Amino acid sequence: MKAFTVHTGVAMPLDRANVDTDFIIPKQFLKSIKRSGFGINLFDEHRYLDKGEPDADNSKRPLNKDFVLNQPRYKGASVLLARENFGCGSSREHAPWALDDYGFRVLIAPSYADIFFNNCFKNGILPVVLDKEVVDALFKEVNAAEGYTLTVDLPAQSITRPDGSVIYFEVDAFRKHCLLNGLDDIGLTLEDADAIKAFEKQWREKSPWYFTAA
Amino acid sequence: MSGKTVYDKLWESHLVKQRDDGTALIYIDRQLIHEVTSPQAFEGLRLTGRKPWRADANLATPDHNIPTTKAERSRGLDGIVDPVSRIQVRTLADNCREFGITELDMDDIRQGIVHVVGPEQGATLPGMTIVCGDSHTSTHGALGALAHGIGTSEVEHVMATQCLIQKKMKNMLIRVDGKLNPGVTAKDIVLAIIGEIGTAGGTGYTIEFGGEAIRSLSMEGRMTVCNMAIEAGARAGLIAVDQTTIDYIKGRPMAPQGEMFNKAAEFWKTLISDADAHFDRVVVLDAADIIPQVTWGTSPEMVAPVTGFVPDPDQEKDPSRADNIRQALKYMGLKPGTAIKDIQLDVVFIGSCTNSRIEDLRAAAAVVKGRKVASTIQLAMVVPGSGLVKQQAEAEGLDKIFTEAGLEWREPGCSMCLAMNADQLPAGKHCASTSNRNFEGRQGFGGRTHLVSPAMAAAAAIHGHFVDVRDILLDTTRA
Ligand code: SF4
Numbered sequence: 056m057k058a059f060t061v062h063t064g065v066a067m068p069l070d071r072a073n074v075d076t077d078f079i080i081p082k083q084f085l086k087s088i089k090r091s092g093f094g095i096n097l098f099d100e101h102r103y104l105d106k107g108e109p110d111a112d113n114s115k116r117p118l119n120k121d122f123v124l125n126q127p128r129y130k131g132a133s134v135l136l137a138r139e140n141f142g143c144g145s146s147r148e149h150a151p152w153a154l155d156d157y158g159f160r161v162l163i164a165p166s167y168a169d170i171f172f173n174n175c176f177k178n179g180i181l182p183v184v185l186d187k188e189v190v191d192a193l194f195k196e197v198n199a200a201e202g203y204t205l206t207v208d209l210p211a212q213s214i215t216r217p218d219g220s221v222i223y224f225e226v227d228a229f230r231k232h233c234l235l236n237g238l239d240d241i242g243l244t245l246e247d248a249d250a251i252k253a254f255e256k257q258w259r260e261k262s263p264w265y266f267t268a269a
Numbered sequence: 270m271s272g273k274t275v276y277d278k279l280w281e282s283h284l285v286k287q288r289d290d291g292t293a294l295i296y297i298d299r300q301l302i303h304e305v306t307s308p309q310a311f312e313g314l315r316l317t318g319r320k321p322w323r324a325d326a327n328l329a330t331p332d333h334n335i336p337t338t339k340a341e342r343s344r345g346l347d348g349i350v351d352p353v354s355r356i357q358v359r360t361l362a363d364n365c366r367e368f369g370i371t372e373l374d375m376d377d378i379r380q381g382i383v384h385v386v387g388p389e390q391g392a393t394l395p396g397m398t399i400v401c402g403d404s405h406t407s408t409h410g411a412l413g414a415l416a417h418g419i420g421t422s423e424v425e426h427v428m429a430t431q432c433l434i435q436k437k438m439k440n441m442l443i444r445v446d447g448k449l450n451p452g453v454t455a456k457d458i459v460l461a462i463i464g465e466i467g468t469a470g471g472t473g474y475t476i477e478f479g480g481e482a483i484r485s486l487s488m489e490g491r492m493t494v495c496n497m498a499i500e501a502g503a504r505a506g507l508i509a510v511d512q513t514t515i516d517y518i519k520g521r522p523m524a525p526q527g528e529m530f531n532k533a534a535e536f537w538k539t540l541i542s543d544a545d546a547h548f549d550r551v552v553v554l555d556a557a558d559i560i561p562q563v564t565w566g567t568s569p570e571m572v573a574p575v576t577g578f579v580p581d582p583d584q585e586k587d588p589s590r591a592d593n594i595r596q597a598l599k600y601m602g603l604k605p606g607t608a609i610k611d612i613q614l615d616v617v618f619i620g621s622c623t624n625s626r627i628e629d630l631r632a633a634a635a636v637v638k639g640r641k642v643a644s645t646i647q648l649a650m651v652v653p654g655s656g657l658v659k660q661q662a663e664a665e666g667l668d669k670i671f672t673e674a675g676l677e678w679r680e681p682g683c684s685m686c687l688a689m690n691a692d693q694l695p696a697g698k699h700c701a702s703t704s705n706r707n708f709e710g711r712q713g714f715g716g717r718t719h720l721v722s723p724a725m726a727a728a729a730a731i732h733g734h735f736v737d738v739r740d741i742l743l744d745t746t747r748a
Contacts, residue, residue, distance in 0.1 A: 169504050177420060251285055
């Protein structure tokens with residue numbers, strides 16, 4: 056996994072509550088057996104006017120000019136400003152893959168759905184949680200100023216606005232550690248292989264009925 | 270010291286290691302696998318040269334992509350028309366073979382929606398921790414297991430380590446007291462709950478469902494309730510073990526047999542919350558207040574009783590909620606104040622891991638028996654949850670009842686629940702669906718989904734619009 060330390064980028068507002076993972080990446084793109092290439096279909100049903108298909112030539116599709124992602128001022132945006140319960144619905148990791156592949160490195164919202172939140176960390180995306188009032192203020196600012204850029208500093212747990220003012224955020228210590236170092240969870244867990252084996256042995260003795268082959 | 274909840278007990282019994290940073294390694298007893306969220310996980314194993322920790326803890330079946338028409342199905346894997354779907358289904362088969370994992374493949378009578386297959390095979394047992402790369406894994410909590418959906422990175426993690434890195438959730442109890450009215454089902458209970466607490470109400474919690482109305486449900490009904498815990502924001506929902514649970518498991522192929530079953534059952538009976546257990550939040554509903562539910566919007570919390578009306582955003586004080594209602598009504602093509610019963614339907618879908626078990630099909634069949642699907646309905650389909658459900662339904666003659674009434678009888682799979690295969694809801698069409706999500710585009714690009722119980726969907730098929738199924742069931746004038 057790629058590491059995350061400090062990131063500076065243009066913010067893009069997605070002013071909508073309960074954005075679900077179907078919204079982020081529609082199901083027809085889940086047929087891929089790869090991990091990459093989803094960025095072009097991020098927010099597909101809103102970004103384009105027609106229905107997307109996995110093999111389509113996306114450059115030929117009609118764009119929904121009203122959708123925020125297609126507005127020239129948000130070109131190259133890498134910080135996504137969102138509303139509450141972002142990423143609800145399906146557990147598809149294709150949602151963070153699509154966000155990442157498009158170029159979003161940081162998400163800022165008042166709350167996220169649990170599975171999606173977790174999946175972001177596994178893919179080097181930082182989902183920041185801020186109070187609703189603070190997020191409201193950021194929405195106002197980003198709408199008012201073109202090229203509105205934020206600097207997100209994970210070691211310092213801070214977000215610096217264009218005017219230099221700083222917002223601090225909380226992040227789980229373990230997740231922060233993994234993200235900062237780009238650590239692979241599996242490798243870390245396998246360092247505890249002995250503990251897992253010891254657990255398994257006593258669990259098997261106590262409840263052998265869970266160890267009959269599938 | 271207060272007592273423990275079922276969740277506390279399941280957590281503690283699977284705790285491999287508590288880390289200083291608040292995370293924990295939790296042992297996983299069973300991983301269920303399907304074709305959509307597993308290819309990248311298997312690929313990860315290959316790239317790192319890792320092997321499954323315990324291949325026999327995994328069970329796979331394809332469900333999301335596979336065709337449900339008899340013609341296409343009869344041609345087997347190579348006959349799947351959509352080439353991208355075909356590759357994904359084949360990749361699952363290849364991966365399972367390579368890594369020594371049992372797969373109930375598309376030609377196996379036991380194949381079906383992974384959340385129907387697990388309990389049916391006895392691969393889901395009380396007291397287990399169960400994961401699957403699918404958010405509706407919460408379904409398995411109905412058997413007194415700790416079950417939740419995970420992402421693909423975690424699928425790989427569980428394959429490689431048999432563990433998951435977790436933080437303990439908070440405990441929520443949702444108690445539904447009293448008795449359900451006739452014609453009101455598990456689906457109506459859970460939709461009413463989501464209407465009450467909202468789609469984020471359960472975020473950060475494991476929900477235990479209890480109370481007389483829940484206890485009186487069959488296992489099928491309990492699975493319907495737990496299935497939609499995720500729609501209330503909770504990764505896991507569960508129900509304490511009782512005799513209904515134990516009777517359901519007995520004799521299932523992958524469940525323990527004989528003396529081992531008896532020993533296991535003794536242990537499973539301890540999987541109830543202690544009388545003095547602490548819940549961080551308790552929500553109480555009265556079953557008598559619940560009547561058949563219908564969603565009118567684009568989130569499961571946008572739900573009303575069948576006797577109710579589509580809301581008016583101008584009456585909503587909270588501006589962001591009013592906006593949500595406006596957006597939803599625009600997408601759904603509905604006017605504020607429309608009576609739910611006046612919503613005209615084009616398509617009816619009976620199926621999905623929420624409502625495709627034998628009891629669901631019986632409930633739907635009871636309503637359509639001897640009647641005909643309304644002429645305005647363009648497609649009404651019944652998609653059983655597994656090959657074994659299909660077989661059972663056919664043995665009971667339910668397939669005949671459906672086809673005589675004008676509903677299509679299909680092969681098992683996820684089908685129009687998420688429309689990854691050819692079963693898609695056309696743009697602008699209204700569908701009465703027994704599935705679990707009414708998000709924009711969920712059942713097909715531009716499609717408009719209304720979530721209901723199987724009996725309500727069946728009644729809607731007959732009338733072409735929503736009706737209160739209680740009126741039909743009380744109608745004794747028909748033979
Ligand atoms: S039936 Fe629907 S909700 Fe259930 S696993 Fe399949 S796609 Fe997911």
